[in-house]
Amino acid sequence: MDGRRVWGRLLWKEFRESGVVLAAGGLCALLPVIYRAHAWLLYTGIALASLLITLWATYRAQRGSDRSRTLLPIAPATGWLALYLLPLPVPLFAGACVGAAIYAFDATQGALGAVLTSAALFMLALFALCTTLTLVYSAIPAIMLGTLFLYAHFDPLIMVGAERRFLWISGAALAGSLLWAPFLRRRRLVSGRLAVGVLLLGAVFGQALVEHLRSISPDAQLPTYHPYFCSGSSDGAVSVGFVRSRGGALAYRDIRTKFQRVHDFADGVLPLALFRETRVVVAEHEPATRRITLSIWDVRAATVREVGRLPAAYATINVIEYASVRPDGRYLLLSTRAKVGRGHDLWIADLERRAVTLVMPNIRSVSLDHPCTTWQTGWTDDERVRLSGVELMLAVDLRTMRARRETLPPPPEVMP
């Protein structure tokens, strides 16, 4: 028999049936792009698209094991492949739409490709998880775990940047469905379900479980220490990072003196820079007012002092992309995603006067990498700060708070 004809028919059936889901998934996800006035629209769009994929994957898997398919002269492997391969464009398309919405909404940082990939992999993981759960158990656990999975990754900030995790979950789901077949043949249904269940739960909740176990152990605090940045000493001995098991907690550690201190901030804190060994500039985000406040955490004195506030409102603290503090702690250079446009806004915060000034809006640069990763700051004695990157050179006069682009000197002429 002509295999292409079989696949052609199956593909036709798939798209005749799932065309509506394809359109609805895309529309749900792109809803916030069409109407960008409220942040909740972004979340609603993501939730609706994800829910649609959950229900559709569950429904398909239920139908996939029905008698109409098994009566057709299709090899079991073909049936299995058809169950996973043919509908893949649907979750990937919905994921791409979700990614586009997140990107267009400025809800997270990152290049367009990275955001699209993360969201598409998220939908792929959701689809694979729900399909396998329906095959092995039934629709109800599939919908339940699919919803939990959605809840755990609902925030665009969590969704974007978790590609490897989503790939791992997708792989575990596929492995689970393969693992299921031998158990099914030998009618060892209970042990099979148990094995697949452990695999899937491990894939979805394994990381959270390990962190929880660590958090309840007596010496949990420092093992879960996650260094966010290292600064303040030439040997990198001083570091500040998040304590993963405690939301909003920051830990300071000096490995030379074995001094360590943890401070509880509210959720939405970001350590920005360290100066004078024990002072940390942090940014805190207040969801209610959508304002970002700058503070100095004096680690030795265990105090936190507010030193400024960004005048613009932001949905998330992750708009901050780059920060550098003058060694004496007087000024902070800060870059955020542009409020208007696709570039970066550059701010200077006078930490003594508590004044934050936008010195250059929407700095554009063309780079395959995130531009901020190549930036370097030079604080000069003449009250200037120079910011340079691969294709960028700026100088900010700290007295007038004016920035100007600097041009590179022409390249030396080379004799032929």
Next chain:
Amino acid sequence: MGTTAVIETTKLTKRFGRQTAVDALTLMVPRGSVFAFLGRNGAGKTTTIRMLLHLLDKTAGTARVLGMDSVRDALAIKRRVGFVGDGQVLYDWMSVDELLWFCKGFYPGWDDAVAGEMKGKLELPGRAKVRGLSRGEQAKLALLLAMAYRPELLILDEPTAGLDVVVRRDFLEGVIELIQEEGRTVFFSSHLVHEVERVADWVGIIDRGRLICCRPLEELKARVKRLTLTFDDPPADLRARLPAVLAMEGGGRRVGMIVNDCSEATLAAARALHPTALAVGDLSLEDIFVALVGRAEEA
């Protein structure tokens, strides 16, 4: 059993946990026959058919369909066997023509002429959605799908269950017509015995997973008869004195007996009881079925 058998099972067994659904079934279905596989609800008919098509794993025994192993050659069997089941799931969002086109892709032997001719005969509307068809029309469509690739063996599992009398008759007539035209083998499972009688030439009866009878219908009807004996003074142990009595009816001076083997020896044994009158009557397949299943239950 030789090459003339299209279905051949040897000690085919299926157990669901502690319950035995099919118990060491040894069956032979001759080529070209219309084989009625009869049994009560839950007797094991559908389980047997599902094992033959490898829709269900067997626990023990062997099954060969069209000379091929039911497990190893399951795919080849599905390409050469037509199947119509009770409440068969069809893609109901497709139209009749779309479903025909879709199924055509899976069968190398699909014959458009046969499909078109049958569609006309069965009066199926090509553009109508499957979900919009009546149950009778859906059953006919399932038959069309099973016949369009000219299968060597047609397996019908309770195909008329849930249909009204008129549609059932219509469907069966369609089946008869097709069989007469093509001379194929049909394996027909049903618990509606009186309907099968019009179609079948071989009969297998299964009860609680065990095969209790398997022979040509004419032979069965020739052997299983009702003897009506009239006595002035009926003897006390009538049943014990006659061989192969399946069931007894009535009482007093006039006694009816259904015997499994109405041979000269049985008639001689009946005459030896000195009845004032002895009548031999034919039985319908339904009566025979009830007597055989009742006897199996007693045993």
